[in-house]
Amino acid sequence: MSSDPLALDTSRIPSRPSPEPRPFFRTPVSETPLVKAALIATGLAFIVLMIFLPLAAVFFEAFRRGVEPFFASLVEPDALSAVRLTLLVAAISVPANLVFGLVASWAIAKFEFKGKSFLVTLIDLPFSVSPVIAGLVYILLFGSYGFVGPWLIANGYQIVFAVPGIVLATIFVTFPFVARQLIPLMEQQGKGDEEAALSLGASGLQTFFRVTLPNIKWALLYGVLLCNARAMGEFGAVSVVSGHIRGKTNTMPLHVEILYNEYNFVAAFAVASLLAFLALVTLVLKSVLEWRYGGELAASGRH
Amino acid sequence: MPRAGGTNATRADERHRPSPVRIDVEELGKSYGSFAALDNVSLTVKPGELLALLGPSGSGKTTLLRAIAGLTATEEGTIRFDGEDATVLSLRERRVGFVFQQYALFRHMTVFDNVAFGLRVRPREERPRAGEIARRVRRLLELVQLGGLEKRFPSQISGGQRQRVALARALAIEPRVLLLDEPFGALDAKVRKELRSWLRELHTETGLTTVFVTHDQEEALELADRVVIMRAGRVEQIGTPSEIYDEPATPFVCEFLGGVARFEVTAKEGEADVLGSLFPVEGDGDYHGPALAYVRAHEIEIVARERAEGVPAVIRAVRPFGPTVTVELSIEGRASRIEAEVPRELYSGGELGIGQGVFIRATSARIYAAN
Numbered sequence A: 001m002s003s004d005p006l007a008l009d010t011s012r013i014p015s016r017p018s019p020e021p022r023p024f025f026r027t028p029v030s031e032t033p034l035v036k037a038a039l040i041a042t043g044l045a046f047i048v049l050m051i052f053l054p055l056a057a058v059f060f061e062a063f064r065r066g067v068e069p070f071f072a073s074l075v076e077p078d079a080l081s082a083v084r085l086t087l088l089v090a091a092i093s094v095p096a097n098l099v100f101g102l103v104a105s106w107a108i109a110k111f112e113f114k115g116k117s118f119l120v121t122l123i124d125l126p127f128s129v130s131p132v133i134a135g136l137v138y139i140l141l142f143g144s145y146g147f148v149g150p151w152l153i154a155n156g157y158q159i160v161f162a163v164p165g166i167v168l169a170t171i172f173v174t175f176p177f178v179a180r181q182l183i184p185l186m187e188q189q190g191k192g193d194e195e196a197a198l199s200l201g202a203s204g205l206q207t208f209f210r211v212t213l214p215n216i217k218w219a220l221l222y223g224v225l226l227c228n229a230r231a232m233g234e235f236g237a238v239s240v241v242s243g244h245i246r247g248k249t250n251t252m253p254l255h256v257e258i259l260y261n262e263y264n265f266v267a268a269f270a271v272a273s274l275l276a277f278l279a280l281v282t283l284v285l286k287s288v289l290e291w292r293y294g295g296e297l298a299a300s301g302r303h
Numbered sequence B: 001m002p003r004a005g006g007t008n009a010t011r012a013d014e015r016h017r018p019s020p021v022r023i024d025v026e027e028l029g030k031s032y033g034s035f036a037a038l039d040n041v042s043l044t045v046k047p048g049e050l051l052a053l054l055g056p057s058g059s060g061k062t063t064l065l066r067a068i069a070g071l072t073a074t075e076e077g078t079i080r081f082d083g084e085d086a087t088v089l090s091l092r093e094r095r096v097g098f099v100f101q102q103y104a105l106f107r108h109m110t111v112f113d114n115v116a117f118g119l120r121v122r123p124r125e126e127r128p129r130a131g132e133i134a135r136r137v138r139r140l141l142e143l144v145q146l147g148g149l150e151k152r153f154p155s156q157i158s159g160g161q162r163q164r165v166a167l168a169r170a171l172a173i174e175p176r177v178l179l180l181d182e183p184f185g186a187l188d189a190k191v192r193k194e195l196r197s198w199l200r201e202l203h204t205e206t207g208l209t210t211v212f213v214t215h216d217q218e219e220a221l222e223l224a225d226r227v228v229i230m231r232a233g234r235v236e237q238i239g240t241p242s243e244i245y246d247e248p249a250t251p252f253v254c255e256f257l258g259g260v261a262r263f264e265v266t267a268k269e270g271e272a273d274v275l276g277s278l279f280p281v282e283g284d285g286d287y288h289g290p291a292l293a294y295v296r297a298h299e300i301e302i303v304a305r306e307r308a309e310g311v312p313a314v315i316r317a318v319r320p321f322g323p324t325v326t327v328e329l330s331i332e333g334r335a336s337r338i339e340a341e342v343p344r345e346l347y348s349g350g351e352l353g354i355g356q357g358v359f360i361r362a363t364s365a366r367i368y369a370a371n
Helices: A033-062 A067-075 A077-110 A116-128 A131-142 A149-154 A163-174 A176-189 A192-199 A204-233 A236-242 A252-261 A265-302 B008-015 B061-069 B111-120 B130-143 B159-172 B189-206 B217-223 B241-246 B251-257 B344-348
Strands: B023-032 B035-045 B050-054 B076-081 B096-099 B177-181 B209-214 B226-231 B234-239 B260-268 B271-274 B277-280 B289-296 B300-303 B311-319 B324-331 B338-343 B357-362 B366-369
Touching (some): A033 A265, A067 A077, A067 A265, A077 A176, A077 A204, A077 A265, A116 A163, A116 A176, A131 A149, A131 A163, A163 A236, A176 A204, B035 B061, B035 B234, B050 B061, B050 B217, B061 B177, B111 B130, B111 B159, B130 B159, B159 B189, B189 B217, B217 B241, B226 B251, B260 B366, B277 B357, B300 B324, B324 B344, B338 B344
Parallel strands (some): B050 B226, B096 B177, B177 B209
Antiparallel strands (some): B023 B035, B023 B076, B226 B234, B289 B366, B311 B324, B311 B357
16 A cells, blocks of 8 residues: 555544434424324325215215126116217317317417406306306296297297207306416417417418417316316206206216115116216326326426 | 538528618607607618617517517508518518527427428428428528437527527528527526627628617627617617717717716816816717716726825725726715726736725716706
């Protein structure tokens, strides 16, 4: 060792003082283990009691008498008709709200005009109004004693207690979902990209399909999913306007209620479990999207 | 760092390069409610010129640039490209290359697709074939020193690179004029400096009439052929960098260029006393009354006590970096400090101690009548 002049003579370096036992340190925003455990336990208990158990109960009740009664109550004509109606209502109201939501958020996020904040409030209205009132509004408008109802009925258009009324009520209730997703994102993105595209010679349509739409596609899909989930599950507003005509104006949630009131628990829970299953599929898709689109948002934030 | 690529391809194109466009802005007016963003603005951008619009925020410089591009509608006045009224042309028809402050790159497209965008959206009969588009995009990316980054997304490249992608994208449409909004605003100091000289070279290379907006006086004076200084929607002064620097037309220009000490003085017979010496009032040899005097830091001289010229001052701070040493001084009856730039020798000679009393005088001053 001494032959190498560059080598360190370790004997002359004072040995590091033996580390004193450091007092337990935690970051200022953390809690003691006891408090942590208590908080986590409370949270878990709440989730299990309020969300997991009810969900499990739905599936448990549905299969209580076995697999056969479960499927029998799903293929029974009234149930099938309810499924069909639910899908039909969703198939009309979701695209309608996709277009309305897109147009509304485009206007709100990219332009300045009088009454803009009023429009934003209007879009939020369906969230704050009770769905029952939403249903009643359509009865007041289109019912046989309503404002335009008598004229429509005289001309052969049945709105209330028929499919059009259910679609209208569903559109009303699910109206904010797409717009609420898009407005903040589009406001954050601003008009810069569109201006750039236009200055490069793109037409309005080219700008929309090549620049605007790709920028918002994940948020749009996310909004559509939420909208769809609500459209299929809506009870209150639909219940008021539907008239509960079996095999004709019953959607799945209404069908569940009727079956339950008739003490047909297996059938009620079987249909309910189908609804719950659809909701779960939506949730999984939503999580996948969040994962995807969360990254995209972060990337645009860095931008 | 980047030097404008002098590739054979670009030289070959110079042969059939269209002659640069002249821009005339005539009595342009634009207001937002009661706020006049542009107030009777007239100026001419000479063909092939690199012009800077300089001013504080809210001075209307960006509004003017956007009006020239057709991004902002104006209420009064005309903009002409080579004599042709451009105000009636749409954004598309004006064919203006615009580089946005935050670049506005399309985040879902690669660098290549971003640059190709302007070519791909052309109507079918004017659109080049895919191979031709690829060739042009490659050449442009080489011109802006970004060859090899075609497949990256905007989020995967640095700020300076994004800036150059935005430039290449704007140049792809073969614009008649090139407009840049705060081209270096979002970059750090070092990259700014590098891109500055690079932009100058690129301008020589493309020969396009170019207008850029900046709030950085150093950037404008260093880069531009001529500088337009704007204030509250009006043009305050137009001139070459040396004209602006040597003969600032108004007190505002003086203060905006910065590095000056301002004195409120009283003029008699067209002259006023600034730090113990008499200087003439600009443009009025007979002026009596209140005036504003501006002295640049390097025009203030620190003199030894024995000579007793000028006015007494006390050294408050010394900033000994850069080619000269900046000395902060206070004089009696003045709240704000005066900065003087003195040769390094004076500092290394040990003559500048904090708290030391000295005498200062002005070697030059610009005086403007206050009313």
